[in-house]
Amino acid sequence: MDTTGEKNISVLGDDPGLLKAAMISQQDEISQLTWLCDSMEKLLSLHNQEQIQEGFLLLVEEITNYRHCVLYLFGDAPHQYSIQACRGITAEEVQTKYQLEADILRWVIKENRWTVIPGEGNGNEDFWVSILPLVSAGKEIGFLLLNTCPDQRIFTQGNLRRLTYIASYVALALENGRLYQNIVNTKNYLKDIIENINEGILTLGIDGNISLLNRNVTALLGLASADIVGQSCQHCLSPELKRAFDIIIGQTFKQGYVMDYRLDHTPQEGQSIPLAINCSLLRDEKGVPNGVIITLRDLTTSLELQRFRELDAMKDEFISNVSHELRTPLGIITSYIEALLERVKPEDLATQRKFLSIANQACDRITGLVNNLLDLSQIESGRFFLDLKRVNLKDIAVSVVKSLELCQGEVEVQLALAQDLPYILADEEKIYQAILNIASNALKYSPVGRTVLIKVFKDNNMVKLMVHDEGVGIPEDELPYVFEKFYRSSSSAAGFQGSGLGLPIAKHIVEAHQGTIEVESTLGKGSIFTISLPFPDGNERGGSYGGE
Amino acid sequence: MDRTTCQEMLKIVLEVIQDIPTLPNVVYHLTRLMENPATSALQVSEVISRDQALTAKVLKLVNSAYYGFPRKINTVSQAVVILGYNNIRNLVFTTSVFDVVVKPNGSEPLFNKVKFWEHSLGCAASAKIITKKMGFKKTEETFIAGLLHDLGKIVLYHFLEGESAEVLMVAAERDLLLIEAEQEVLGINHTYAGKLLADKWNLPRDITAAISFHHNPLPAGDNFRLCSIIHLADILSRCLNIGSGGDNKIPLLNERSWEVLNLSWDKMKHILSEVETEMEKAQAFINLLEA
Numbered sequence: 001m002d003t004t005g006e007k008n009i010s011v012l013g014d015d016p017g018l019l020k021a022a023m024i025s026q027q028d029e030i031s032q033l034t035w036l037c038d039s040m041e042k043l044l045s046l047h048n049q050e051q052i053q054e055g056f057l058l059l060v061e062e063i064t065n066y067r068h069c070v071l072y073l074f075g076d077a078p079h080q081y082s083i084q085a086c087r088g089i090t091a092e093e094v095q096t097k098y099q100l101e102a103d104i105l106r107w108v109i110k111e112n113r114w115t116v117i118p119g120e121g122n123g124n125e126d127f128w129v130s131i132l133p134l135v136s137a138g139k140e141i142g143f144l145l146l147n148t149c150p151d152q153r154i155f156t157q158g159n160l161r162r163l164t165y166i167a168s169y170v171a172l173a174l175e176n177g178r179l180y181q182n183i184v185n186t187k188n189y190l191k192d193i194i195e196n197i198n199e200g201i202l203t204l205g206i207d208g209n210i211s212l213l214n215r216n217v218t219a220l221l222g223l224a225s226a227d228i229v230g231q232s233c234q235h236c237l238s239p240e241l242k243r244a245f246d247i248i249i250g251q252t253f254k255q256g257y258v259m260d261y262r263l264d265h266t267p268q269e270g271q272s273i274p275l276a277i278n279c280s281l282l283r284d285e286k287g288v289p290n291g292v293i294i295t296l297r298d299l300t301t302s303l304e305l306q307r308f309r310e311l312d313a314m315k316d317e318f319i320s321n322v323s324h325e326l327r328t329p330l331g332i333i334t335s336y337i338e339a340l341l342e343r344v345k346p347e348d349l350a351t352q353r354k355f356l357s358i359a360n361q362a363c364d365r366i367t368g369l370v371n372n373l374l375d376l377s378q379i380e381s382g383r384f385f386l387d388l389k390r391v392n393l394k395d396i397a398v399s400v401v402k403s404l405e406l407c408q409g410e411v412e413v414q415l416a417l418a419q420d421l422p423y424i425l426a427d428e429e430k431i432y433q434a435i436l437n438i439a440s441n442a443l444k445y446s447p448v449g450r451t452v453l454i455k456v457f458k459d460n461n462m463v464k465l466m467v468h469d470e471g472v473g474i475p476e477d478e479l480p481y482v483f484e485k486f487y488r489s490s491s492s493a494a495g496f497q498g499s500g501l502g503l504p505i506a507k508h509i510v511e512a513h514q515g516t517i518e519v520e521s522t523l524g525k526g527s528i529f530t531i532s533l534p535f536p537d538g539n540e541r542g543g544s545y546g547g548e
Numbered sequence: 549m550d551r552t553t554c555q556e557m558l559k560i561v562l563e564v565i566q567d568i569p570t571l572p573n574v575v576y577h578l579t580r581l582m583e584n585p586a587t588s589a590l591q592v593s594e595v596i597s598r599d600q601a602l603t604a605k606v607l608k609l610v611n612s613a614y615y616g617f618p619r620k621i622n623t624v625s626q627a628v629v630i631l632g633y634n635n636i637r638n639l640v641f642t643t644s645v646f647d648v649v650v651k652p653n654g655s656e657p658l659f660n661k662v663k664f665w666e667h668s669l670g671c672a673a674s675a676k677i678i679t680k681k682m683g684f685k686k687t688e689e690t691f692i693a694g695l696l697h698d699l700g701k702i703v704l705y706h707f708l709e710g711e712s713a714e715v716l717m718v719a720a721e722r723d724l725l726l727i728e729a730e731q732e733v734l735g736i737n738h739t740y741a742g743k744l745l746a747d748k749w750n751l752p753r754d755i756t757a758a759i760s761f762h763h764n765p766l767p768a769g770d771n772f773r774l775c776s777i778i779h780l781a782d783i784l785s786r787c788l789n790i791g792s793g794g795d796n797k798i799p800l801l802n803e804r805s806w807e808v809l810n811l812s813w814d815k816m817k818h819i820l821s822e823v824e825t826e827m828e829k830a831q832a833f834i835n836l837l838e839a
Contacts, residue, residue: 022584029585103618112685116589116629118619130629137683157633158585164685 029158036162040169047180053085056144056170060132061087063162064154066146067127070094073134073142073174079106081142089147098129098145109133109140114163116155125150132163136171200296203282204249208233211291220275220296222267241265244277245294252279252292262299274299314486321488321500325369329362336362368440371433372501376485379508386427386512393463393533394421394456396428400435401454410448413439418457422535426513431533434509437502438467438529445471445527462515462532473523482519483507506531554735557711561741564707571644571749574599579750582637592636593625605643605836606636614833638692641751646837649702659705659716659794666791668695669834673826674781674788677819682777682809690777691830693758696751697778698793700742700759704730705794719795726795727763739763765805776805788823 039059046052053071060069068088072081079102083091108115108131116130132144144167148154194201200217204210210233217223221241228236237245244263251258257280265273276299282291336355344351378384394417401413442452450470457464474482478489486500510517510531521527577595581587597603603624610627611620615635621627628636672694679690704712711734719729730737742759751759757771758778765775779802785791786798811819 018580018584021586022580025584025586101618107616107618111632113632115632116626118621118626118630128629152588152590153586155629156586156588157582158587160632161585168685 025158032158032162036166040166043169043173044176046173047177049174049177049181052170052173052177056166056173057085057087059166060144060146060163063159063166064146064148066148068147070098070145071142072145074140084142100145105131105143109135109143112164112168114160114167128155130155132167134167134171134174136168136175139171139175141171141174198297200294200298202233202294202296203291204233204294205291206289208249210236217296220267220273220298221265248277248279248294249292252281253289256281274303317488318486318500321486322369322373326366329365332362333359368436369501372437372505375433375505375509376501379505384508384512386430388425388427390423391426391428391431392421392423393426393431393465394418396432396435397454397456397465400432400439403436404439404443411443411446412451413443414451414453416453416455416457421456421458421463424463424513424533424535426533427509430509431513434506434531435465435467437506438531441502442467442469442471442527442529445469447471450526458535459532461534461537463535464533465531467529468526469528470526473525473527474519474521475523476521479519479521483517557734558736560711561703561708561736561744565703565741565744565748568703568707568745568748569648571641571648572599572602574602575640575644576750578637578640579752582633587633589625589628589633592628592633593623596624596636596640602640602643606639609639609643609833609836612832612836614829614836616829634686635688637752638688641755642692642695643837645696645699645749645751649699649706659701660792663792664698664701664794665834667785667793668698668791669830670785670788670790670823670827671695671697671778671781673830674784674819674823675777677822677826678777678781678784678809678811681811681815681819686774689754690774690781693755693774693778694781696742696746696755697758697762697782698738698742699745700738700740701726701794703741703745704734704738716794723797724795725797725799726793727799729795737763763799765802772805773808776802776808779805780809784820784823788820790823790827 036059039055043052043055046055057069057071060066066088068086070083070087070089071085073084074081083094086094089097104117108117112133112135114130114132116128119125119129128146128148128150130146130148132146134141134143194212194214197214197216200220201212201214202210202217203212210229210231212229218225221237223236233245234242241263244261248258248261257278259278261277261279263275263277265275267273276297278295278297279292281289282293284290336359340352340355344355375384397415397417401415404413439452439454446452446469452470453466453468455464455466455468457466474489481487482489483503483506485504487504488500507517510533513533515531515533518530518532519527520530574595578592581591581595596606606624606627607621609615610617610631615631617630621630631639672691675690675694676687679687704715712730715726715729715733718724718733719726722729724732727737727739739760739762743756746756746759754771754774757768758775761768761771761775762778762782765772765779768775782793783799783801786793
């Protein structure tokens with residue numbers, strides 16, 4: 001070993017100045033580290049990326065007194081980075097001034113240490129460029145490019161240590177901030193989904209307290225406030241809902257779920273919401289139940305849609321029936337008029353008369369049908385008015401029978417009229433129409449040789465008209481539907497023509513007169529339709545008034 | 549071995565160590581400088597530059613594949629600002645230690661020198677990978693500690709050949725760990741001999757601890773973690789059959805160390821697969837040292 005070396009050791013070892021300087025620096029280092037720990041604690045508590053950046057760049061400035069610096073952050077793609085913040089320089093200037101060499105950058109990031117990048121001039125430059133990598137738990141977050149004075153007092157081992165520590169904490173803070181933002185975004189996204197979904201969503205904890213609800217729940221259940229998270233479900237619900245929820249939740253805990261529990265809920269007087277309620281268990285990641293999730297669906301729209309679908313189907317059937325009803329008499333008219341024009345001799349007046357009367361009957365059928373359609377259209381559109389006058393029901397019955405004579409053919413119509421019937425206030429034409437509809441039905445369904453009896457009599461404070469036939473009758477289970485629009489009973493489907501309009505129109509007319517219409521029937525024996533109309537108690541009324 | 553012979557052997561070892569040359573004074577100067585956080589790269593490079601042979605070696609090493617910096621590093625001060633203070637300090641230490649223990653007097657040690665350094669290198673590479681996988685930054689420190697962990701064996705089997713020949717025989721005959729045979733035959737073992745030399749050379753405290761406690765990290769105090777890493781790395785390099793530490797046995801893993809290192813078997817698999825690549829890089833480093 002060389003002797004000069006020996007000498008150097010003793011000189012250095014005994015140099016009190018050097019030792020003192022080292023001790024002072026160590027003390028400074030400790031106080032600096034304490035200050036650094038506080039700063040780091042503050043940075044780590046931040047979630048906002050810009051605040052973290054700002055705090056970081058200030059700390060670095062304090063240590064290095066940089067001329068300018070550029071913060072780059074890595075994107076999702078490997079080796080892709082972009083400028084996140086600049087101090088003392090603009091982003092455009094950075095592009096022209098610095099061309100970062102990829103291999104050097106990769107090396108520095110891998111080494112994860114503040115590193116001065118050697119320039120071309122072998123250390124004689126008037127500035128130093130250094131890179132401080134930001135790496136958190138092996139994940140490369142970004143790096144800071146620094147332009148400082150080529151001052152030896154900046155790149156000391158103390159500063160190297162400090163900056164390297166700051167960088168790893170900042171990387172952690174930035175990564176935390178990013179994760180925090182992700183969580184916030186995910187939470188907001190889920191909240192948007194929950195708030196905007198078409199259904200009401202309500203979750204309850206195992207203790208029965210509300211843990212989440214969306215605004216649809218408050219609307220559907222008519223809750224006064226949405227601010228009831230944490231409160232007991234039992235305290236917030238009406239008794240009606242409470243009962244339903246008890247059943248649903250009880251069943252859910254027993255069998256794991258409840259599907260489409262139906263409830264007509266009345267959140268307030270006069271408002272009824274048909275609800276379908278689903279409920280299932282909420283389980284934690286270990287599969288242990290920790291509550292229930294309840295979804296509420298408003299069925300108003302879907303029930304309406306279902307009704308519309310049914311109506312649509314009925315209308316289709318109606319159109320097909322009506323077309324048939326119109327085509328048959330039209331066919332008769334066409335063929336008889338053709339025969340008149342081409343085959344019947346002009347002098348054969350008897351045949352001419354017979355053919356014309358058949359065509360006339362067919363015309364009446366068409367007229368009746370069209371009248372019914374018009375009536376229905378008036379009823380449907382609300383333009384149905386009554387022209388009330390004093391009339392005797394007996395007279396109307398007689399004129400109906402007269403008009404039926406033409407087509408009664410093989411069925412006998414008998415009239416039984418009571419004497420001294422009180423007059424009623426009625427729209428004669430409309431009542432005539434109603435009775436005609438019922439009586440022509442009776443004729444239509446009566447086999448040859450049978451009788452249709454029409455009886456008019458007074459019963460208590462009503463004048464009644466009864467149409468009794470000995471026809472095919474109506475099955476008992478179909479009786480409740482005979483007055484529904486477009487409804488055709490199974491017996492009428494068996495070869496009888498009809499539009500399904502006559503009875504509903506009759507019912508509407510009678511009810512518009514404050515009367516009632518009833519039906520009794522025995523299958524195979526016949527039916528009895530009874531119209532009851534009130535008569536005024538000695539007081540006369542006249543003029544017209546709106547029906548509906 | 550009785551107490552008197554043990555005392556005599558200790559005396560002999562101390563005398564041998566007394567005769568081992570000190571490290572060049574640049575190392576001591578550097579140590580002093582590094583105690584001061586305000587030390588600048590220029591000061592460090594000035595100290596190194598005083599020793600021309602060292603300067604040449606440092607520049608050769610910093611430009612080696614081991615560090616892998618993509619550009620040529622022309623000056624020592626550049627080396628400091630690029631590789632950092634710790635790397636340079638460790639590099640200077642290792643170079644100086646190698647100069648003393650590898651090159652002296654031409655006499656061959658009792659065991660295969662190449663295999664011995666291969667084992668040390670295997671331990672160093674494993675230690676570096678373990679440190680990295682544990683998420684710690686001090687990979688260079690653990691690398692050097694791994695490289696020098698068996699320094700005591702140089703003392704016993706290189707400078708004290710006469711007394712140690714029996715140790716190797718006993719270890720081979722009775723299939724003992726070298727440390728067990730040393731204790732039985734000499735009364736002292738290589739961890740203690742290594743510590744004595746490290747003290748003489750004023751090696752950094754953590755490296756000295758690794759030398760002393762790599763077979764039993766429990767008493768290592770503040771350096772328990774580092775010593776546990778070297779302990780595991782030593783066992784790994786033996787398991788992987790990298791070189792030879794003079795015996796063929798694998799020591800038992802200290803349970804507490806395993807707990808503290810907290811490595812999953814999954815991570816261990818990664819470590820084992822990465823050691824080989826690291827070995828190649830480390831080999832280049834040693835080749836340069838030996839050149």
